[in-house]
Amino acid sequence: QVQLTESGGGLVQTGGSLRLSCDASGSNFRRSSMAWFRQAPGKEREFVAAIFRGTNTYHSDSVKGRFTISRDNAKSTLYLQMNALKPEDTAVYYCALGERLILSSLRNGAAYDYWGQGTQVTVSS
Numbered sequence: 001q002v003q004l005t006e007s008g009g010g011l012v013q014t015g016g017s018l019r020l021s022c023d024a025s026g027s028n029f030r031r032s033s034m035a036w037f038r039q040a041p042g043k044e045r046e047f048v049a050a051i052f053r054g055t056n057t058y059h060s061d062s063v064k065g066r067f068t069i070s071r072d073n074a075k076s077t078l079y080l081q082m083n084a085l086k087p088e089d090t091a092v093y094y095c096a097l098g099e100r101l102i103l104s105s106l107r108n109g110a111a112y113d114y115w116g117q118g119t120q121v122t123v124s125s
Contacts, residue, residue: 024095035047
């Protein structure tokens with residue numbers, strides 16, 4: 001049974017930083033693609049960043065240059081370093097795992113097999 005557990009969310013001022021973590025258990029973490037999505041109140045879920053299988057990383061235009069996704073295979077942990085945070089980054093952040101994801105589906109949440117429970121990030125202005 002695969003379980004994803006996010007942590008690291010919180011309240012931060014504009015311009016601040018946070019690092020989210022996602023611990024994965026029960027999965028073939030090394031071979032899986034991992035991603036971060038977010039959902040703000042009243043909005044649809046939005047792709048943030050992903051690591052396709054090994055080490056190729058992808059970031060949405062809205063976070064490129066500010067957020068960095070990374071993974072530690074030895075710890076089966078996914079990270080999202082978030083810098084220069086803006087109020088529009090306020091959302092619940094979810095990590096997701098795709099066991100047989102193809103590159104063209106990387107930004108499609110429906111293509112992922114497992115999801116965490118989410119962690120709230122609030123950026124005050």
